[in-house]
Amino acid sequence: GESVGLHLPTLSVQEGDNSIINCAYSNSASDYFIWYKQESGKGPQFIIDIRSNMDKRQGQRVTVLLNKTVKHLSLQIAATQPGDSAVYFCAEIPGYGGATNKLIFGTGTLLAVQP
Amino acid sequence: DAGVIQSPRHEVTEMGQEVTLRCKPISGHDYLFWYRQTMMRGLELLIYFNNNVPIDDSGMPEDRFSAKMPNASFSTLKIQPSEPRDSAVYFCASTRRTRETQYFGPGTRLLVL
Numbered sequence: 241g242e243s244v245g246l247h248l249p250t251l252s253v254q255e256g257d258n259s260i261i262n263c264a265y266s267n268s269a270s271d272y273f274i275w276y277k278q279e280s281g282k283g284p285q286f287i288i289d290i291r292s293n294m295d296k297r298q299g300q301r302v303t304v305l306l307n308k309t310v311k312h313l314s315l316q317i318a319a320t321q322p323g324d325s326a327v328y329f330c331a332e333i334p335g336y337g338g339a340t341n342k343l344i345f346g347t348g349t350l351l352a353v354q355p
Numbered sequence: 356d357a358g359v360i361q362s363p364r365h366e367v368t369e370m371g372q373e374v375t376l377r378c379k380p381i382s383g384h385d386y387l388f389w390y391r392q393t394m395m396r397g398l399e400l401l402i403y404f405n406n407n408v409p410i411d412d413s414g415m416p417e418d419r420f421s422a423k424m425p426n427a428s429f430s431t432l433k434i435q436p437s438e439p440r441d442s443a444v445y446f447c448a449s450t451r452r453t454r455e456t457q458y459f460g461p462g463t464r465l466l467v468l
Contacts, residue, residue, distance in 0.1 A: 272454055283359075283446050283459035284398070329398065333454055341386060341453055342411065345398040 250350040259317040261349045263330035270332040275315045279326045323352045359460030367466045369425030373435040388448040437467045
């Protein structure tokens with residue numbers, strides 16, 4: 241079946257360093273991708289999104305890169321802060337001619353920021 | 356603006372009991388989604404509605420699960436009878452237009468004993 245991110249890795253970084261969280265997606269027809277942050281006991285929170293006609297998008301302290309050739313998505317967080325500690329999920333919406341709203345989530349990456 | 360509202364936040368029940376989870380989407384959002392999150396399976400879409408009409412319920416695990424959306428500001432997810440394997444966090448999400456970012460509620464943590 242289709243899947244995004246088949247494992248839950250953990251990334252440990254020092255406060256102030258830059259973080260890079262990676263995600264592999266399997267559906268080449270996907271045309272919309274979203275990064276969510278989920279803190280303990282809370283729902284997923286939108287961080288940034290990107291459509292397949294772009295390869296880079298920047299937000300506040302975050303950048304998403306999309307490499308359609310190798311079906312890879314990454315989230316870069318600049319100057320990582322303790323408040324960034326959370327599980328980060330990438331999610332995709334398969335293209336299917338625009339007929340679906342199903343978000344397919346990866347299993348997530350735990351980001352642990354060391355003070 | 357208020358985000359997606361879910362109730363209850365926590366629910367503990369015994370096997371065989373009926374459980375009803377509630378969701379109020381963000382005002383003006385035409386799409387509403389129900390997800391389930393477990394350690395084993397991650398986040399799974401159960402069902403979603405567009406303008407109160409169920410569009411895709413292929414993720415609903417079995418007939419014990421049902422969802423309704425009687426109006427644009429309210430939806431329920433019901434499990435009857437509940438089983439211990441239904442223990443999970445259930446999230447509701449909404450979005451304004453098709454194929455756009457979904458905004459999640461805080462979730463209902465369900466424990467079936």
